[in-house]
Amino acid sequence: MPRPVLLIHGGAGDITDSRIAGKFKGIKEALRFAWKHLEPTSPASSSALDAVEAAVNSMELDESFNAGYGSCLNTAGDVEMEASLMEGHELRAGCVTLLRDVMHPITVARRLMEKRRHVFLGGQEALNLALSTGSERLAGALVTESAQQALREFLKQESLGLDTTFARTELDEARTDPIGETVGAVAMDVSGHIVVGTSTGGITGKWPGRIGDTPLLGCGTYADNDIGGVSTTGHGETIMRYNLAQRIMGAIQHQGLTAQAAAEQECQQMTKRIGGTGGAIVIDHKGEVGISWSSRRMAWGYVRDGIIHYGINHNEIFQEPLLATHA
Numbered sequence: 029m030p031r032p033v034l035l036i037h038g039g040a041g042d043i044t045d046s047r048i049a050g051k052f053k054g055i056k057e058a059l060r061f062a063w064k065h066l067e068p069t070s071p072a073s074s075s076a077l078d079a080v081e082a083a084v085n086s087m088e089l090d091e092s093f094n095a096g097y098g099s100c101l102n103t104a105g106d107v108e109m110e111a112s113l114m115e116g117h118e119l120r121a122g123c124v125t126l127l128r129d130v131m132h133p134i135t136v137a138r139r140l141m142e143k144r145r146h147v148f149l150g151g152q153e154a155l156n157l158a159l160s161t162g163s164e165r166l167a168g169a170l171v172t173e174s175a176q177q178a179l180r181e182f183l184k185q186e187s188l189g190l191d192t193t194f195a196r197t198e199l200d201e202a203r204t205d206p207i208g209e210t211v212g213a214v215a216m217d218v219s220g221h222i223v224v225g226t227s228t229g230g231i232t233g234k235w236p237g238r239i240g241d242t243p244l245l246g247c248g249t250y251a252d253n254d255i256g257g258v259s260t261t262g263h264g265e266t267i268m269r270y271n272l273a274q275r276i277m278g279a280i281q282h283q284g285l286t287a288q289a290a291a292e293q294e295c296q297q298m299t300k301r302i303g304g305t306g307g308a309i310v311i312d313h314k315g316e317v318g319i320s321w322s323s324r325r326m327a328w329g330y331v332r333d334g335i336i337h338y339g340i341n342h343n344e345i346f347q348e349p350l351l352a353t354h355a
């Protein structure tokens with residue numbers, strides 16, 4: 029019987045020092061909140077789908093991340109969110125884009141997947157689906173002060189003629205990145221079932237109507253029990269041109285690489301080839317974990333065998349017990 033594993037990310041980019049503590053707190057909270065779905069009292073109800081939704085929901089509620097509450101703003105100052113969810117048994121998926129005013133885009137993606145009619149829904153009709161399947165309408169309530177501050181800085185940089193091509197996921201050291209990043213989760217349950225979900229507010233200063241990599245299968249998300257599952261983060265225009273998730277799947281399937289080797293190879297190749305950066309989390313069909321990024325930082329964490337492993341800088345891994353012990 030496979031050992032269950034839950035692996036999540038809280039975005040790749042030029043994350044400032046002041047945001048690290050919030051990211052770690054949010055990553056550990058999401059892992060602890062979601063783990064009960066993978067190792068419940070009865071193994072028969074171990075569900076990678078429930079675990080992925082719960083982990084992403086937890087980060088969508090947390091303004092340390094760029095998803096749900098705290099999403100990046102477009103040039104009009106509005107939140108337009110995107111999410112995708114895929115399961116690796118029947119290859120079913122739900123993807124939503126240009127979604128406004130609801131806290132949990134990943135749940136809307138799940139509702140769409142469960143309808144089994146369409147895979148990708150956008151704009152007003154995605155909102156209608158959300159409202160008709162139990163989401164609450166939260167007009168304006170997703171906008172945070174730090175997201176507004178990030179937009180003001182972005183617009184100022186643009187007016188000064190600075191290069192904003194990579195928007196808020198790719199700033200150099202001299203310019204800070206005060207915004208949270210995309211979230212994602214990959215899980216394998218005790219039956220070897222793999223599920224992947226990714227949710228984002230996109231990038232600060234995007235044009236209204238811009239669609240990124242996150243809701244696109246093969247770019248932001250992919251799952252196939254026979255190969256593995258991948259969730260990506262980083263500069264969307266780069267990731268979608270490179271098909272990052274699918275390239276990692278291909279490296280596992282056709283080159284026989286481990287999850288870690290495939291993630292490293294493809295994140296590096298993408299940046300070498302196109303210039304933008306990003307990261308990926310991967311669980312392969314054997315249940316092995318891969319975590320890699322070509323950006324400065326990526327917040328990540330996973331649980332296996334009662335231990336949380338987490339980090340944000342290259343070559344740095346922290347560990348603590350899943351169940352906090354009290355002195």
Ligand SMILES: NC(=O)C[C@H](N)C(=O)O
Nearest residue numbers: 210230240261262263264
């Ligand atoms: N931080 C991110 O991962 C942003 C997301 N990939 C986008 O470009 O929409």
